[in-house]
Amino acid sequence: MLEPDRAAADSEAPRASAIAERLREQILSGKYGPGERLPSERELAERSGVHRSCAREALKRLAQEGFVAIRRGGGARVLPLEQAGLGVLQHLLMHAERPDPSLVSQWLDVHELVIAGGARFAVERADDAERARARSLLARLVEPQLPSAALWSVVDELTDLLAVASRNVVLRMVRNALTAQLRVGRKHVDNCPPHKALVQLASAIGRAVQQRDGDAAETHVRTLLRAQRKALLSRLQNA
Amino acid sequence: MLEPDRAAADSEAPRASAIAERLREQILSGKYGPGERLPSERELAERSGVHRSCAREALKRLAQEGFVAIRRGGGARVLPLEQAGLGVLQHLLMHAERPDPSLVSQWLDVHELVIAGGARFAVERADDAERARARSLLARLVEPQLPSAALWSVVDELTDLLAVASRNVVLRMVRNALTAQLRVGRKHVDNCPPHKALVQLASAIGRAVQQRDGDAAETHVRTLLRAQRKALLSRLQNA
DNA sequence: CCCCTAAGGTGGTCGGACCACTTTGGTCCT
DNA sequence: AGGACCAAAGTGGTCCGACCACCTTAGGGG
Known part of the structure; x- marks a missing residue:
């Protein structure tokens, strides 16, 4: 599921980076529209073949970049792009x-x-x-x-x-x-x-x-x- | 070590937020100058009375805000403020x-x-x-x-x-x-x-x-x- | 004196577990 | 039938303990 070649773009936390990048791509391409919920940490982890902590880190990164908002109990919901941070640019x-x-x-x-x-x-x-x-x-x-x-x-x-x-x-x-x-x-x-x-x-x-x-x-x-x-x-x- | 009162500022991830906030405070007040190394995840965890994963999350947050740069094997080094992201503002x-x-x-x-x-x-x-x-x-x-x-x-x-x-x-x-x-x-x-x-x-x-x-x-x-x-x-x- | 190696330290990932909270669905009452 | 309410499932937050790859650093050999 993870190609080490392309994932190696980030030498630090390559797995988390790869997952984050894939999610960003899917959000930007419209697969997840504003307000929609991203897969949960557990599902994302299983689907990507990594541990939950790794998937979690990817989601946290997206949250801090302003792509999504994470709430306890509710999942990670996609934010409107114009409400995102500058890092999204x-x-x-x-x-x-x-x-x-x-x-x-x-x-x-x-x-x-x-x-x-x-x-x-x-x-x-x-x-x-x-x-x-x-x-x-x-x-x-x-x-x-x-x-x-x-x-x-x-x-x-x-x-x-x-x-x-x-x-x-x-x-x-x-x-x-x-x-x-x-x-x-x-x-x-x-x-x-x-x-x-x-x-x-x-x-x-x-x-x-x-x-x-x-x-x-x-x-x-x-x-x-x-x-x-x-x-x-x-x-x-x-x- | 952690006052639940002030730490409750962030309802999400309160422990990680508290640690991050304390580190930010210490960086901004000059306790850790540019180029200096923050405590490691393990030390920070022990000192704060939380698990390593929690301390880790705080450090990752600071890294994404541009306060520090984290490198595998080397620790988290404080970045010059003018090189940080807008979030530090x-x-x-x-x-x-x-x-x-x-x-x-x-x-x-x-x-x-x-x-x-x-x-x-x-x-x-x-x-x-x-x-x-x-x-x-x-x-x-x-x-x-x-x-x-x-x-x-x-x-x-x-x-x-x-x-x-x-x-x-x-x-x-x-x-x-x-x-x-x-x-x-x-x-x-x-x-x-x-x-x-x-x-x-x-x-x-x-x-x-x-x-x-x-x-x-x-x-x-x-x-x-x-x-x-x-x-x-x-x-x-x-x- | 310098280079180079080996040990220790550090972050990255893994596996599993519990808790608090939200969501959601169904039940019960009106 | 509609609405309020409650319980189960799901989700993120945290904890525990462990292993690996990598960097740093101190020590030994040239």
Whole structure:
């Protein structure tokens, strides 16, 4: 019942992880709709050929991720997806072999809100080391013949830096939650904006950093993120 | 070792919850610094007077919340707080009897970014029922002699509505994560903005909803949230 | 001094058991 | 026939004890 090959995705608690993953898949594919009851710990254990404690651990994990709610005596009931935690996102995006473009678009919208807003705080509060690192990253951004993949990777580093420099733990946590284990799968984004526009944008952001101009930083970082958005979505639809 | 009174906070898995809560407390208060090892499952069990499986469940919970990382053979090591998941926020805010104003301020900043940004999407995409509900909430907002607590409760309902109407699941999830079990403790905010300003603001937001004016919605919702911010923070410092 | 091995410690899983609680079905009364 | 009530079955929470695979660490050998 359990293929050790695929189950080995998680080196820790492989059996529990495998069961949890299978349940997630079944929930996301609609086999268990909102309000429905998942199999009990005992039934799940027997059906999966593992001990009850193992099945229990899988169910507890799903509960903590917000997929289901567990109540003593009643079973594990599936929760509406929009009521689930942020951790569900990664499974929502991954459970199909190609992520849903609409969902990715929503993800990008929120990411843009948070990061562009954070850019304002970042340029106002960054220390000298962080500003120097920003300059360095912006310089790498406009290197001629930089491969597209490397370019977007630099952009990712830049947004990371912004989150840190914003001096806002909550913002960092939100970004962590948004990007957790999400970097995989978005490699090989082969298109990128025209180099000339990029140079202009990088210099504008650099100026904002230098002058601690929050408004300008927000505006131009948003522009950069929109370029990334365009590249990602077009890649997603043409692939 | 376990006080049933305080442990009864969680009706489900009370023993595991109590142990987890105690560990969280000790981590947040610095008894276990980043990188340090928590007691092993067996030691924790013996020390707490519960079975190992119970202590284990508590540790697993902390791991999933991002407090610690568990590795086979190595123990449970405390993770840097800014690397933790959003779930730690609620414990970060609650672990002192009075939340840290600086942290609350950061929370409010992010909340403002997300909701004000979401307001733009919301007014552009809301259906008639949602717009009607927005009108109704805005009307309640300007009721004369409305108690401050009720006023802020209406504001919360309004932001909820915005998150739903934004048609952005990711945004809803982020808001859920930000507000999860956080409504408690912020009751009795006794101050509120001048009624005249409130009337003006409500009418401005209503107009934005009616005309589906995204820019205006973002601007005025942000103003409303800043008023809420001011009230909350002053309440926090004077209490 | 470093590398490498072996012992101990740790988490992961197993098997079985009891309790408290919820659900559910049927019985009994109205 | 309908509703209130009660008992049995089912479910999660906890306990007990055990084994295994893996990591850590201390010790011995080079």
